[in-house]
Amino acid sequence: MSFIDPPEGFTLFRDTLRGRSLSKPNEIQILLVLVFWASLFAALWLWLEQGLWSMLVIPLGLLSIALGSIALARLRNTPLAVNGVHPWLEEEGSEDAKVMLCTSSGWKDAGDHNLQVVTRQLSRELVITQDDDGRTQFGMWLFSKSSDVELSLHMSLLREAVALRNMYNGTGDDFENARSHENEDSGLLQREWLDTSPGQSELEFGALLRTRGSASDDTKNAED
16 A cells, blocks of 8 residues: 655655655665676676576576665655655744654654554554553554564654654654664664764754754743
């Protein structure tokens, strides 16, 4: 099942700065693999005149490209969307940053609670629950056949998006608390989080915090 277009004013994850930065290495890798196998085929067929060996290169090349394409599709199919002022887009605006998650019933605001995906014992359906006292059901996971790797990737990106939203808005869990939530979820695989050291990412978290801090100080001074 594929997700529908996000609400007006929201951008799909794959079209954000973060989505494009993660997709680009996969795209380059697929291109390099294609060039490698094409060059090897040409060398065996044209120059070394090894027709049999060159034919064996074709399925190996196709398999390599298929694996790379699957990894790229897994990333691009992340069912998230953010509005313009979210740090993944960095557009100008005065409204709060927002994150939307696409469930089987449509797009929903990610809310303030940590979200988890659990599997129903009988139906094996994937259910999204809120990390509150009643384990409130948030909705059904969009992809009913998600692998552990895919689920881990999508939920990690969701937590990252929510943490950045909270950092921008000055509310809720910050980035470090979101990392802690992920470590506590035994059902999710380990994943490398966004490197926040200076010069290692397109997003300068220190600058973002200073901007929000300056805005808060200006508001307090205006009130005084």
